[in-house]
Amino acid sequence: MPPFDVPEGDPFGPHNLPYGVFSPPGSSERRVGVRLGDHVLDAGAAAHALGSPYASLLARPTLNPLLAAGRTSWSDVRRALTAWVTVPAHRETVEPLFHPLSSVTLYLPFEVADYVDFYASENHARNVGRIFRPDAADSLTPNWKHLPIGYHGRSGTVLVSGTDVVRPSGQRKAPTDPAPVFGPSVRLDIEAEVGFVVGAPSELGRPVPLGGFRDHVFGLCLLNDWSARDVQAWEYVPLGPFLGKSFATSVAAWITPLDALEEARVAPPERTHALLPYLDDTDEEPGGYDLRISMAVNGHVVSEPPFSTMYWTAAQQLAHMTVNGASLRTGDLYGSGTVSGPAEGQRGSLLELTWNGRDALELPDGKRTFLEDGDVVTLSAWAPGPGGVRVGLGEVTGRVTPRADPVS
Known part of the structure; x- marks a missing residue:
């Protein structure tokens, strides 16, 4: 099917246009793609062919120059891209610059x-509290x-979807047990x-207010925060997560x-405690997003967590992250935390789904409490989009592989 002939209702239609970095078949040159x-x-090639003033931002091997350009440029580039893939007058120029998704390297x-x-997520936090502090x-x-x-966390171990995840080792x-032991994690989650x-970016010493969220945050993506629960449980008292999280x-x-998610904006859950002024979003635009997530192990869906239930919004997280004067840098990434809904089938981790290993999941290929080597x-x-169409989010996959060089 020609690239312009996207089926009606396709979640990756012209209403979406997510950004990535790819190399075409037979080449290792990285290009910004949409x-x-x-x-x-090939966004850079299209910008050059059509004489766009933003060609220099798009003809790069990474999104960082576009990210750093700011909100006005983000909107201008998006409008131009939408025209390039929808206006018939551009078709002859742009069509040769498409590549089948199955043929490129991402x-x-x-x-x-x-x-x-x-x-x-309040649901996640309460589940974890009930598991580990049942008498509280x-x-x-x-x-x-x-x-x-x-x-x-550790930025150097952020991996693109499709990269294998080596089972971590630790104490x-x-x-x-009378004493700690060392070895591969047996509770990988x-x-x-x-x-x-x-x-x-933002200036050092100048907090970003709630209203500054859309001036600083370019977009969002799905994220899997792999966790070695046994390593985490032993190391994180009294400080926070370390080796149990930093491996991948x-x-x-x-x-x-x-800008592709305007129709998905929703109000967060009702707040039960008064918030300090820098976090009080009563008079701000709706800060939540209605994202419908599906979590599968070896192709079998085990949970469907709803992002709309998240108690703290991304704008509040950004405001809190910078309220002490910490500055933002282009390419900063922050995760929402585990997304869990109120129902059992909406829990966003195996820790919750199996209640810390007590209740095994029944999968077509056997029972699971935590991940086994070879599990994918x-x-x-997806999110609601204009006119009832869905906006698809790029998926995240990862296969667990055994540690090849055990450390003693």
Whole structure:
């Protein structure tokens, strides 16, 4: 099918146009691409052929120059791309610049600067509290309703979808063990999340207010925050996650611009505690997003977490992340935290789905409490778009492989 002839209702139609980085068949040269249906448009080549003033931003091996250009440029480029793939007068020039999606190689679409991960789902936080603090009067920690809890991760281990994830090793100690042992994690887990990609940087010492979210955040993508629960449980008292999280974080090859998700904006859940002024979004535009996520293990859907239930919004997370004067850099990535809904079939991690290994999942290829070597995890999602059409998000896949060189 010709690239312009996208079927009606295709979630990757001209209403979407997510950005990625690819190399065409027979070449290792990386190019900025835009997805249309099952094809990829060489955006830099199209910009050059049509004399676009933004050709220099698009003819790059990474999205970072476009990200750094700021909101006005993001909107201008999106309008131009929409015209290039919809206006018949451009068809003869643009059509030869498409490549079948199945024929290209996809890469991490931007150079990751810093990586922060949050803990923004009340359902997830309560489930974790009930699992690990069953006798506590409140399953939430005292600060949870007052600020978005987060931690700084490792940007160098952010991986593009399709990259194998090597099972991590580390120290672990069960409550009944007399001493810790070292070895590959036996409780490797998934965390279904949404990642937000920062474009325009900010000045050191100047916090970004809630209203500045859309001036600094370019778009979002699906994210899998792989977690070694046994390593994490032993190391994170009294400080936060470290080796149990830093070995791998998988992101989609496609970044969906915020402008493609206007129809998906929703109000967050009702807040039960008064918020300090820098987090109070009462008078702000709706900060939540209605994203319908599906989480599968070896092709079998095990959960469908709804992002609309997230208590803390991405704008609040950005405001909190910078309120101490910390600056933003182009390519900063921050994760929403595990997305979990109120129902059992909406939990975004195996920790919750199996209640810390107590209740095994029944899969077509056998039972699972945590991930086994060879398991393939896939996150996919869609959001409501204009006129009832869906906006597809690029999927995230990763296959667990055994550690090839055990450390002793």
